[in-house]
Amino acid sequence: MTNVNLITGFLGSGKTTTLLHLLAQKPPNEKWAVLVNEFGEIGIDGALLAESGAVLKEIPGGCMCCVNGLPMQVGLNMLLKQAKPDRLLIEPTGLGHPKQMIAMLTDAVYQPWLTLNATLTLLDPRQLSDTRVTDNENFRDQLAAADIVIANKQDRWQPADQTALAEWQQQYLGDRQLVRAEYGNIDPALLDTPRRNLRQLPDARHHHAPSQTKSGLAALRLDHNARxxxxxxxxxxxxxxxxxxxxxxxxxxxxxxxxxxxxxxxxxxxxxxxxxxxxxxxxxxxxxxxxxxxxxxxxxxxxxxxxxxxxxxxxxxxxxxxxxxxxx
Known part of the structure; x- marks a missing residue:
């Protein structure tokens, strides 16, 4: 049985740095895997995570929660069957909507294979003053899906950011656990927190062109002698x-x-x-x-x-x- 966590968060919230910290604390007797998706086609996170010691699979070019989740299903099935990890961390694009992904991971077909634990959502409170972010449906829905909210980059907050975070916590976060962090450095024990947020998420209203699942690293590669x-x-x-x-x-x-x-x-x-x-x-x-x-x-x-x-x-x-x- 594989323990699974979603590590979500809007663009620039610190998801990849958080993953690196978590992977650095992996118990030596466990096998971990990472399923990562980026909005663009290039695949930067794969290069950053390549030396982490985890089994890595990238889904480039869009969001793996769209298009009936087919790229997500392919990548997930390959990791579960081939790598058989003890823990799987899934990093969707910062522009991804979590509804379909959570629905897929809790589907009966995956119950013999995985346990979905707490969803961790990264939040940079400095973005709370930017209406381009706070008005974004994906930003709000990511927070709505969270079991635990990681208020990241605490070392860079100003008093106004702390005030905005307190207001958001009161108005929107409800009883979700809030953890403050710097550089994404969080206690890996949070990954074992059971999933408690069973609220019905709104439907995703964005659409995205289908993307192709690529094995291993490098979402995009050079052809032949191309520089x-x-x-x-x-x-x-x-x-x-x-x-x-x-x-x-x-x-x-x-x-x-x-x-x-x-x-x-x-x-x-x-x-x-x-x-x-x-x-x-x-x-x-x-x-x-x-x-x-x-x-x-x-x-x-x-x-x-x-x-x-x-x-x-x-x-x-x-x-x-x-x-x-x-x-x-």
């Missing part, structure tokens, strides 16, 4: 553009960080090779985090998300100029 490629995606009121570069591509460090900082988009996330080694970039609004990493994925990937369409070609031209290697 790089781009992928676009849109839905649920958001637009995404991502790029993947081969393992020989190295970027100018200062130029890359400035490009990520100044890009006119809401969300930037990537893992890229630089002259000094490897850097992960995570930007939500003006909040930019960078971290050097010891291990490298087989390529470089970066994804941008915004509420409106963007001049992606202009951003691409600037990004390509930051490559250091000699181009053929």
């Amino acid at each position: 790089w490629r781009r992928a676009l995606n849109q839905g649920q009121g958001y637009y995404a553009c991502g790029w993947i570069f081969d393992q020989d591509t190295v970027f100018d460090t200062i130029g890359l960080l400035e490009w990520a900082r100044l890009a006119p988009v809401t969300r930037v996330k990537g893992v890229l090779r630089i002259a000094e080694g490897l850097v992960s970039i995570n930007r939500q609004g003006q909040d930019l985090q960078i971290e050097t990493r010891a291990s490298a994925p087989p390529d470089s990937r970066i994804e941008l998300i915004h509420e409106n369409d963007v001049e992606w070609n202009n951003l691409q031209t600037s990004l390509l100029k930051l490559r250091l290697e000699t181009l053929a």
Whole structure:
């Protein structure tokens, strides 16, 4: 029997960082698996989680709670039958609606295979002052689905954020457990909390084009001798553009960080090779985090998300100029 938890949360709430902390505390005698989905096609989280020690499967390009849940079913069935994990952590896209996913995981067909424990929903209280976030149906429905709300990034809160969190807790969170955290560092014992939130969720009203389930890492790969490629995606009121570069591509460090900082988009996330080694970039609004990493994925990937369409070609031209290697 596999213990399953959903780790949900809106864009930039810290889901991947939280997963990394949880996986770092995995008991050595247990096998854990992660089923991860991203809005874009590039698959950044797979690169970030690749060295976590868990069995990893990605579902790229959309949300696995849509389209009758078929990509979700395929990925879930493969993990349960092939990996037979003791625990499965599912990270839906920050733009995903949890209703169909919870319905699927509690369906009678899966009862002999898994136990759905508490759903953990990440919340950055600083987003509570942004009506573009708080008016989003998925944001509200993710909180409605939560058994435990993780108020993350406490180290960056201002007094106004704490006030907004207290108001939301009183008005919307009800009796749900609220845990405050920094950098997604939470007690793994929370994963064993039983599922108690049995409220009926509203129906999802967004639609998304079907996505194809890919095995293992790398939602998008390079073809043959291609040095790089781009992928676009849109839905649920958001637009995404991502790029993947081969393992020989190295970027100018200062130029890359400035490009990520100044890009006119809401969300930037990537893992890229630089002259000094490897850097992960995570930007939500003006909040930019960078971290050097010891291990490298087989390529470089970066994804941008915004509420409106963007001049992606202009951003691409600037990004390509930051490559250091000699181009053929």
